[in-house]
Amino acid sequence: TTNIMNSSSVVVLDYEPVTLKNKTDKFKQNWGRYLSSYIFGFFPILQWITRYNTSWMLQDMIAGGTVGMVLVPQGIAYAKIANLDPQYGLYSSFAGACFYCLFGTSKDISIGPITVVSLLVGRAVTNVTTAHPEITGPEVAIFLSVLVGIITMLMGMIRLGILVDFIPAPAIAGFMTGSAITISLGQWGKLTGIKLDTHQAPYLVIGEFFSNLGGIHVDIAFGLTCLIALYVIKHFSAKLATRWPKFKQSLFYFGIMRNGTIVIIGTFISFCINVHNPTASAFKIIKSVPAGFDAIGVPNMSLNIMSEIGDVLPSIIIILVLEHISVAKAFGRVSDYTIDPNQEILAIGVTNLVGAFFGSYPGAGAFSRTAIMARSGAKTPLSSAFSAIIVVLALYVLTPAFYYIPEAALAAVVIHAVSDLISSPKYVKELYNTSKLEFLVFASAVLITIFDGIEDGIYTAVALSLIIMLFNLARPKVEVMARSPLDPTSKSTLPIPASNDFYSSSQHYIYFDEQDPHFQTQIEPLPPGVVVLRINNALLYPNSNYVTESIIATAKKRTRQGETEENKKELLWTQNLDASKNNHLPLLEAVVLDFSSVSRIDSTGLQMLSSAREQLDRYSSHAVEWHFTGIVNSQVRSDLLLFGFGTLEDSEGMASSSTSNSTLYASSCVSGTTAATKPSPKEEDSDKIQEVTFKDSPEVINQNSIIDNDNDDKELQLQEQKPEQQHMAESYYADPMDVENIIHSYYMEDTKFSQIIVDPHNYLPRDRHPCFHWDVDSAIRSLCERWSSRRPPPILLPPPTCSSSSNSSTTGSS
Template identity: 85%
Template sequence: MNSSSIVLDYEPETLKDKTDKFKRHWLQYLKSYIFGCFPILQWISRYNTSWMLQDIIAGATVGMVLVPQGIAYAKIANLDPQYGLYSSFVGACFYCLFGTSKDISIGPITVVSLLVGRAITNVTTAHPEITGPEVAVFLCVVVGIITMLMGMIRLGILVDFIPSPAIAGYMTGSAITISLGQWGKLTGVKLNSHQAPYLVVGEFFSNLGGIHVDIAFGLTCLVTLYAIKYFSVKLATRWPRFKKSLFYFGIMRNGTIVIIGTFISFCINVHEPTASAFKIIKSVPAGFDAMGVPNMSLGIMGEIMDVLPSIIIILVLEHVSVAKAFGRVSDYTIDPNQEILAIGVTNLVGAFFGSYPGTGAFSRTAIMARSGAKTPLSSAFSAVIVVLALYVLTPAFYYIPEATLAAVVIHAVSDLVSSPKYVKELWNTNKLEFLVFASAVLITFFDGVEDGIYIAVALSLFIMLFNLARPKVVVMARSPLDPTSKCTSVVPASNDFYSSAQHYIYFDENDPHFETHMEPLPPGVIVLRVSNALLYPNASHVTESIIAAAKTRTRQGETDENKKELLWTQTLDSRKNSHLPILEAVVLDFSAVTRIDSTALQTLSTAREQLDRYASHSVEWHFTGMTSLQVRSDLLLFGFGTLEDQEGMTSSTSDSTLYASSCVSGTTAATRPPPKEEDSEKVQEVTFKDSPEVINQENRFDEDMECQQQKPQQHHSPEAYYTDPMDVENMVDSYYMENNKFSQVIVDPHDYLPRDKHPCFHWDMDSAVRSICQRWSTRRPPPILLPPPSSASSQSSTAGH
């Protein structure tokens, strides 16, 4: 090892160190936590008029969308329109104090409104004395407390366990369910929208004769909404100078349609408002008429338990996913824990205003982002619009046609349906995730929204646990970086297997791209890559894979056990495996192993003992690419990292020191003697090709052992190496004992790589194999490698006997 190389020796931080550090800095941690709970304190001092102008424009724009949506979504929840406005106000008003997204718009959303409607139906059916608003407010309190606690104890990581296909599938199924539930209001047909969606379809076509004049308002408004959306985009492309005006006209389409529909309804019903030919929402009280302390009845809790988990899941998932998505688009980072806390606080406070659960909505957030919001304070200006609507526009709300609101809802939820492009990409990339998506859609359609989200989450968790429990353990092969120096002989000339002059890249042995470039590893060495953290679910699978790879690529060592003492699953090494080497070293690539628990460590220790018995000597275990100091520390605690014959030695000694006269014939990994200090001083750097004596010895070796050319073989293949009979082995032993006075130290870039203090921890796979070969080359000769005996030769040999 070069004197300038870095020797790695990490000391893990103990629990006492962590405790002392916390005692010294607890006040700073507390201050940081409090400031983290109120992000507005970090930027409000820099707030300026330019930001305010942009926030007012964006907030007012979203507010004009929020009012009609709040009224429409309240009808989905089986509530009067004002409760949707209450939810819209509180979410928009208080979010800016706790949120970290400048674009998010908190308020009622379609899916949660549908679930709240289901809960209200369940409770009012079982307890007729309890009203729908009481159930909605009770839900708001419970959901607010739970999500607020999740945010305070920083459980935002739970969101990461639910993949996007599960969310997309559930949202698609929910959008279909909501749209079908609005068919009755759109056309005037009486439907039970609380049954399974496919039953709603059947009931709708059975009652087509009950279509009323509502369909005129509904279909006209729905077609107009899609037309405005389509032509605003087309015209903006054709006339770029009107792009901004067309953008605002497009996003105001919901409000525009509601205003036009209300005006037409007013003109028709102004003289007889109570005898309207079509359904209108009628009286809406002004102001915050429902403010007060929520009714916390235990009877409500028992009836909402089947819906409550799904409401919480949707609230958290949709809000955090929307906030993250627009944070990436606008190049800022949101805090998921703080966003969950913001949901909790706004819902808990909203319960005292009479609101029902709300969260961030994708459509309104997109409008906020495109309108140029600069800070989270923009949502407060949306709240101002909602308050004005509550106090000024409630008389006009009387004439809003329900068919118009149904058209607004159907148009809004259409954005939740996954596009065919997304579904196709999902199918092409991952069939299991497509299964999650399809299951969520189908179960939501045929059973209901609650079971849809539960099944989607359950399938996602199952797939995640399966992938965790069955990580890939890849057997690695190698190829030389300099193909001109590749050994193509069955019997490597001289000491090619232990050469440190060549550099190699390592890859999956089944990779077809390297099939003709593979070069066998040193006999007795196997290299494997573990592709995930080692934890109790996958510990047995990983170790069994390691043992299986070792037993299929090596033969059993010499043993004194007779057949009577073997288990029924064991056999003495058969003659057919005599061409395989005995296992000497296992190299594990731990670059992907960021964690390892006690179960995995115990299982690795058991595997080490099992392979020691299999090889009849101590097998070396080497680890490469470790990125976690904790994994390194845990391995050391269980006896990994050192060699039995090199306890306490650093890799700078064990990997770089060569011996000229300590090679003993027949040594194994367990019996190799430790280096002597006087031997290290005798090491001299020479170049093989410049030494005539070495060249002569190589020529003599080539005369004794003929090098036969062969087609490149696969890594670890039985045909890649073959142990010669005892007479040839003795000949080679004497050859190496006679000529082992020549040694070399190749100085190359590997010598400058960081080396661990412990000899079995390495920077990469090539360094590990080079380290093994470098030590072995001076302690024992390599095995003689000949082709495995052919069937013809075997038969002739048998006949001779």
């Protein structure tokens, strides 16, 4: 047999509100633990360094060394984008790789120069050195690193990582795509040897390039050859790895080392050509690079620099934080670990601030290097320290060889690297098909970045994203709910209002948006006077007015106005004079709000709900019940109680206020069976109340009883059957159900006991307050049960004569 829970097993929901005093007391008791956790949280390395082992070290050495060999040519190339000497790119590469392992939470991130930030730093260097010739480019770049480090470090300390979540992926993809195109166009001059003004808008660079095609130099031989070779190696290393799996690892390392390989080959060819006359090269080479850390010192904090970089500083910070966090989260998901955005922002700040004393310019995690680190098998953040060792070796050992590196080869490396930042046609198509507004953000960011500048492209993408977010918040979808029975064959076919099937103790319903096309043929009317709506967002000050207006408009559209002397005397100038068209509609009795998607409600939202309640009370000429279902947040529940929702105190006089519109119905011979009266048990008959015992079947209880739902304990009670059966007709009272009160027999003709179906819905969790419910079906059932039990006793009439051909019923109205 199956055991059925008794009523004492029902979960009663009653959350104790957490006051400010409770929170303060808890903080006083645990402040020491909070402080120590906050401080030690700045050094994630302390959590795993004690478990470090030799196998991890081997993997970290391989991964870090591999990335280091990629980082050296990238650092040199990106420094040229920033209008700096090559060594400053190596300084930035060293600082990021060396200090990140102490503060970072990602094992794969490789901090160093990145293309977009390098371009912005280059523009800042040009602006400052043009306005103040006495200031050098490295001083500008180092000063930027100090400011970026301080600001991002403070952002991490006060936990502002949440700000990153306000910038959607299409905005990031848009200005990354535009920036990649801009950077590629800026390298065309170095790739071909044509002199171009790359500080102008990208579309102007294109025009200038084609107008100066006659100025192509021998650089194009190095540039195009290196660029083609990079793409060939990338394509065939991946293709051959799938064809020959046993060489997969070797081909992988050969593919990721393609940048260094091409630069080494190009440098060797350049050395062979220029070894006898290095000062008169036929093509551009980077020439001398000082060995070691030549720029170590205290940064020059000049106010003249500050006055010229104010417009570019926010862009640099936004890009650094967005790109770094996006890359860290992406590879954290791939490798199944979680990063801390706040700690990552702090790590960016520390590496840039400390790196400024080594001569570095702003840097962050780059996608290409991070992908190589992850594919190379890095185990801990310490892998980046091994990359720093490679950079140091390059600074002290390889600087003489750097002299002969062709600039065209570096331009090819840059163009090849930034091509991965351009969004694929597949992504653009998916974005367009998914959301036109997000596609607009993406397209705007790309076009403005190309035709105006990276800074304006970033600001436009961020601004449009925030506008769309606020619009979605201010205009949430408010769905008007309809219902369909789980058993469509039990749908009532009786006309409204002479229907008895709005509430059935054995019937359950699903609730959905009434515009949903899948249920249009199975919709069953709600109890008259009941309006059910679902709010699909938090109820906050930007959307509270819109939501409450939607509730009021829906209620007025589906119900008629109550008739009082005040309503008859006063008529608003906006009110329709012909109100007779709404006379067939019921009075508004209850508003049911599905709060399953409302995670938060503020004071403005509560005040607007209270105002809507007062307005609908005036409209209906009596107190309207407000019910809430699916409340997912205990704080929302407490706030609603604070504003008087959740109780029925305001609707006690509802029945008496609506009886003036009652309609008298008399009916007989319901479905060919007789009806029997079921008087409520009285206190003097309490000795006849018996306890329910469940039989073997989990679905049927055989007892001479009916269910009496008490508001306090909801216990099942029994009432003995009275022997007499009598025909009766009933007065129809215009109660909230507004249905014909037809009393069915609870008794079988051949047995003494009735069969009562055990309703599993009764065992759902219940709230302590009568207007808070587990779901919409629970709310509607609770309304119908309470309204049914509140009906006055029916008027008994002599039994009429039944005809085999038809059943007659008389209907009266008052």
